[in-house]
Amino acid sequence: MLFNICSEYISRQEDQRKALVRIVNTGQMFEVAKVVYSQSSALDELKSFMNQFDTIFLSIFPRFVEVFNQDLNPQETISQKDGELLTPELRIYALIRLGITDNSKIANFLHYSLQTVYNYRMKIRNKLIVPEKELLDHLYNI
Secondary structure, three states, X not given: OHHHHXXXXXXHHHHHHHHHHHHHHOXXXXXXXHHHHOOHHXXXXXXXXXXXXXXXXXXXXXXXXXXXXXXXXXXXXXXXXXXXXXXXXXXXXXHHHOOOOOHHHHHHHHOOOHHHHHHHHHHHHOOEOOOHHHHHHHHHOO
């Protein structure tokens, strides 16, 4: 599955490169500028990647959200919004479950600032009814 994701991304990038070459060859530099300065493509790719990450992760660890919520105050449990598999907080802890514990690596992977990762982790710490180490132990035992 991961190889398919990478392969599809590479194919889309190559298609975009070819389209830009065609535009450049016709001298339509304004069109090149529109494509280059457009961020919608990158944002769409990031959304798609995160959705695929969530899907793969939850297929490997289907009880992840349930186990995670067991260690939170009952009124503070995390539920996904419509069309969302993992929330940003859950995604951070999903990466931790996969063994990625360095906050800078998590930030880089999720395209968050380091401060955002710290803030989300602090937000979860404030919701825990157990020490964070116990939460991590429960997650590692899924």
